[in-house]
Amino acid sequence: MLRHALLILNLKRFNETMDKERAKFVFQSYRPDGEDVNEPAFAEALELAARDRELGEWLAVERAQDAAFAAMLADVEIPEDLRDAIFGVLEGAQDQPAEFDADFVGALASVRAPEGLRDQILGAMEVEQSLVEMPPRYKRGFFKAAVWTTSAAAVIAIMVAVGAFFAGAGGNALEGTTPKEVAYSAIAMLESPFFSLDLQNDRQAALYEWLDGKGLPTPAQLPEGLLDVKGVGCKLLEIGERKHRGSLVCYKRNDKVVHLVMMDRAVINVDDINGLDTACQKCRYCDKNDKWSVTRWADAEHTFFLLSKMDPSELAKVF
Amino acid sequence: MDEFEDLVDHYYQALYRFGFSLAKNPDRAADLVQQTFVIWAQKGHQLKDRSKAKTWLFTTLYREHLGNARRSHRHPETEITEAEHELPHEEEDSGRKLDAQQAVKLLSELDETFRAPLTLFYLQRHSYKEIAEVLDVPIGTVMSRISRGKDQLRKKMTSETVSAPTRIVDFKPETIQRNNG
Numbered sequence: 001m002l003r004h005a006l007l008i009l010n011l012k013r014f015n016e017t018m019d020k021e022r023a024k025f026v027f028q029s030y031r032p033d034g035e036d037v038n039e040p041a042f043a044e045a046l047e048l049a050a051r052d053r054e055l056g057e058w059l060a061v062e063r064a065q066d067a068a069f070a071a072m073l074a075d076v077e078i079p080e081d082l083r084d085a086i087f088g089v090l091e092g093a094q095d096q097p098a099e100f101d102a103d104f105v106g107a108l109a110s111v112r113a114p115e116g117l118r119d120q121i122l123g124a125m126e127v128e129q130s131l132v133e134m135p136p137r138y139k140r141g142f143f144k145a146a147v148w149t150t151s152a153a154a155v156i157a158i159m160v161a162v163g164a165f166f167a168g169a170g171g172n173a174l175e176g177t178t179p180k181e182v183a184y185s186a187i188a189m190l191e192s193p194f195f196s197l198d199l200q201n202d203r204q205a206a207l208y209e210w211l212d213g214k215g216l217p218t219p220a221q222l223p224e225g226l227l228d229v230k231g232v233g234c235k236l237l238e239i240g241e242r243k244h245r246g247s248l249v250c251y252k253r254n255d256k257v258v259h260l261v262m263m264d265r266a267v268i269n270v271d272d273i274n275g276l277d278t279a280c281q282k283c284r285y286c287d288k289n290d291k292w293s294v295t296r297w298a299d300a301e302h303t304f305f306l307l308s309k310m311d312p313s314e315l316a317k318v319f
Numbered sequence: 320m321d322e323f324e325d326l327v328d329h330y331y332q333a334l335y336r337f338g339f340s341l342a343k344n345p346d347r348a349a350d351l352v353q354q355t356f357v358i359w360a361q362k363g364h365q366l367k368d369r370s371k372a373k374t375w376l377f378t379t380l381y382r383e384h385l386g387n388a389r390r391s392h393r394h395p396e397t398e399i400t401e402a403e404h405e406l407p408h409e410e411e412d413s414g415r416k417l418d419a420q421q422a423v424k425l426l427s428e429l430d431e432t433f434r435a436p437l438t439l440f441y442l443q444r445h446s447y448k449e450i451a452e453v454l455d456v457p458i459g460t461v462m463s464r465i466s467r468g469k470d471q472l473r474k475k476m477t478s479e480t481v482s483a484p485t486r487i488v489d490f491k492p493e494t495i496q497r498n499n500g
Contacts, residue, residue, distance in 0.1 A: 025462065025466055026462075028462070028465055028466040028469055029440070029447040029461070029462040029465045029466070030447075031440065031443050031446070035443070035446070036446055036447075039446075065473070066441070069422060069441055069472070070441045070442075070443050072418040072419055072421065072422035073336060073340075073419065073422045073423070073426075073438070073441045073442065074336075074419075074442075075418060075419035075422075076335075076336045076339060076419045076420075076422070076423055077419065078331075078332050078335050078336075079335075079345065079349055082331060082335060082349050082352065083327065083328075083331060085349065085353060086327050086331060086352065086353055086356050087323075087324075087327065089353050089356065089357055198386070198389060199382075201455065209362075210382065212362075213358060213362070213382075214386075
């Protein structure tokens with residue numbers, strides 16, 4: 001291992017002459033079919049191999065072994081129906097408009113049948129009472145669901161309707177979470193010795209793309225102080241007993257890590273969270289853990305929580 | 320659909336082989352390939368530089384695999400030896416197929432760190448620079464992992480050859496001389 005580390009260091013040294021060890025290391029990364037022959041490092045190593053008989057012989061054996069293994073791997077049998085299966089999936093996906101697809105795939109990806117759902121549905125059916133009016137929070141979801149025409153979507157619509165029923169009736173079977181619960185859970189998770197990120201990448205775009213792919217919230221707008229900073233990583237969050245799904249994105253700003261938690265607005269049981277422009281004034285210590293400062297804001301779709309181990313005044317500078 | 324078809328025809332086999340070596344299971348490999356193309360169907364249009372499609376596809380499959388591995392963390396993975404019945408059936412005269420199975424088995428026994436770069440290397444479709452891009456690691460790391468992965472692989476190949484059952488024949492020169500004489 002040390003030898004390899006030293007070789008990499010050697011490779012980086014400017015104007016270093018090619019020696020036998022370095023040439024072997026370089027040759028090991030070039031493809032057995034010779035496609036990399038025009039790479040400068042390879043050409044240089046080849047030149048040495050032409051002069052050094054032992055190296056030339058080593059290269060011949062190396063490439064023969066590589067070619068043999070590549071040929072073995074190329075013989076891995078491909079399932080006969082795989083190609084058709086791919087097109088089958090794609091055709092299914094293309095039957096619907098792109099926008100519908102994104103909504104549908106995103107919605108399905110985030111749907112998780114709550115424990116006891118079956119009993120809740122049966123219970124709801126027993127109540128001979130129609131819904132008079134749904135709270136606004138659920139209306140959006142309901143009407144969105146109503147345009148879905150597949151049976152799976154219908155199941156989602158039933159779930160939303162059942163949720164509305166329980167909410168309207170003052171029950172708490174499918175209730176959301178509170179800003180405090182989100183902040184406490186996030187801090188507890190971040191302080192856990194077992195905490196790990198699902199994806200580590202310093203490119204913000206890569207983090208958002210990953211979250212998008214999972215149907216998880218991403219920010220439409222960011223505080224100014226986070227626009228050009230490097231990312232650290234991201235994670236799928238599951239908050240509270242109901243495991244409400246959300247996103248965590250961590251950014252590195254002036255050697256400190258700032259954490260952005262994003263949840264669907266509909267799952268937060270508070271409607272008075274204001275826009276991004278108000279978040280700067282709301283920076284304060286977390287009332288349960290004063291090592292952390294927190295603030296929050298919301299847009300039409302999501303509620304955001306910004307957390308960091310710094311003073312509130314320092315956190316306010318992010319905005 | 321033409322672009323899809325071209326893309327699928329160009330890459331689905333290599334993607335499957337890559338997926339197989341990562342997931343160690345043919346069904347999961349096929350799922351990874353399908354999922355990769357589904358994601359392409361949803362997001363491929365966002366890729367401005369179409370020449371990057373190959374890297375994009377392999378990167379996506381690799382990330383999907385990592386995501387799956389994290390999700391199934393609580394459930395121990397089936398080792399390749401336990402999943403042998405799921406491998407393509409071996410026919411009597413399928414010496415080459417047996418080799419292919421052996422190749423995948425050997426790869427699957429490597430540390431995950433070496434398996435992905437080495438498989439991409441042996442698929443011969445990626446330069447070390449592209450492998451670095453797919454796996455999101457520095458070029459020097461890829462070169463080092465390929466080198467060390469090959470060391471591991473060859474050690475395993477050697478030990479498999481040594482431990483392969485051989486037919487033992489009782490050989491005594493004087494017996495042969497006596498029989499021939």
